[in-house]
Amino acid sequence: MIAKLEMLIALAREKHFGRAAESLGLTQPTLSAGIRHLEEQLGVKLVIRGSRFGGLTPEGQRALVRARQIVGDTRRLRDEMRSSREGLSGHLRLAVIPTALTWASRLVTSFTARHPNVSFTVLSRASAEILSMLDDLEIDAGISYLDNEPLGRVTTRPLYRESYTVVCRPDHPFASGGPVGWDALGSARLCLLTPDMQNRRIINRHFMEAGVGPAALIESNSTVALVANVLHGDWATILPDDLARFLCEGKPLAVVPLRELAPAPGVGLIAPHQEPYTPVLTALLAEAEGLTAPAS
Structure with missing residues (x-):
C-alpha cells in the first residue's frame, strides 16, 4: 500500500505518467498498474485518464492529502526505528x-x-x-x-x-567611495537575478522605496553567472554580503555595502x-x- 501511495504522490507532482514512473525508478506500465490497483483497493477513481494524464478526481485530491500524511508518518517511523538501532544516521x-x-x-x-x-x-x-x-x-x-x-x-x-552589497570591478565609480545608496543605482548597468527569484523581488522593492527603477540588462537564475558578467564586462550586480564575498574571493572585484532602507x-x-x-x-x-x- 505504501508503495502505491508513493506512486500517487509522484503522479500528482509530475502530472505525467512517464515522468512519475521515471522519478520512482519504475516503468510506466508498473506505475499505471499500481495506480489502478490502489483505485481498486479504495473503491474509487483517483485519476482522470484520457490520451494523457488529466488530473486527479475530487476523491483523488482527498486521497493525495492522506497519502502524504501516511507516507510521511511511515518514513518518520522507519527513521526512528533505525536511529534506535544504529544511532543517528540516515x-x-x-x-x-x-x-x-x-x-x-x-x-x-x-x-x-x-x-x-x-x-x-x-x-x-x-x-x-x-x-x-x-x-x-x-x-x-x-x-x-x-x-x-x-x-x-x-x-x-x-x-x-540578509544585508546587500554591490559587486563591481575596482575601476567602477561605485568602488571608489563608501556605502552606496539605492538611489545611486538608477543609471547603473545592472545584471540581476530573474524576477521569479524572491531575492529579486526584495531588491525591486528596495528600488521602489528609493524612488528609482533601474533596468536589468542581463538576468540570470545563477549568482555565479552574475559575478562572471561583472568580472568580464562593465556591469554591477547586487548580492547578499556573505555570498558576494565568497564568490568574489581571489578575484579582481570590489564588494561595496549598500545602505539598508528597511529591516533586512x-x-x-x-x-x-x-x-x-x-x-x-x-x-x-x-x-x-x-x-x-x-x-x-
Whole structure:
C-alpha cells in the first residue's frame, strides 16, 4: 500500500505518467498498474485518464492529502526505528535558495561533524519551489526567506538577516567611495537575478522605496553567472554580503555595502509542521538554532 501511495504522490507532482514512473525508478506500465490497483483497493477513481494524464478526481485530491500524511508518518517511523538501532544516521534532502548556499554549507558541515553517519543532498531552488517540494515530500527541509512572503504551515529556525552589497570591478565609480545608496543605482548597468527569484523581488522593492527603477540588462537564475558578467564586462550586480564575498574571493572585484532602507529580510531553516520529527530532523533543527547569526 505504501508503495502505491508513493506512486500517487509522484503522479500528482509530475502530472505525467512517464515522468512519475521515471522519478520512482519504475516503468510506466508498473506505475499505471499500481495506480489502478490502489483505485481498486479504495473503491474509487483517483485519476482522470484520457490520451494523457488529466488530473486527479475530487476523491483523488482527498486521497493525495492522506497519502502524504501516511507516507510521511511511515518514513518518520522507519527513521526512528533505525536511529534506535544504529544511532543517528540516515539521509537528509535539503533545498536552498541560491543566495543562502554558503549558509547551507555551514549548516551541513557543522551537522555532519557531529553526526558523521548522516548524509545530505543539497539542491538549489527558488523559494516557491522549496515550499512545493516540502508539500510533495521531495525534501525533508529547506532554507528560505522567513518573513517576506507567506510560508504556510511550517516550522522555522532563523539563521541570519540578509544585508546587500554591490559587486563591481575596482575601476567602477561605485568602488571608489563608501556605502552606496539605492538611489545611486538608477543609471547603473545592472545584471540581476530573474524576477521569479524572491531575492529579486526584495531588491525591486528596495528600488521602489528609493524612488528609482533601474533596468536589468542581463538576468540570470545563477549568482555565479552574475559575478562572471561583472568580472568580464562593465556591469554591477547586487548580492547578499556573505555570498558576494565568497564568490568574489581571489578575484579582481570590489564588494561595496549598500545602505539598508528597511529591516533586512530573515533567512532560516524551514521544515513541515509535523510532529514528532524524526531524530535526524530534530537534530538538524537544533543545529540550525545553534548556528544562528547574532543580531547586528
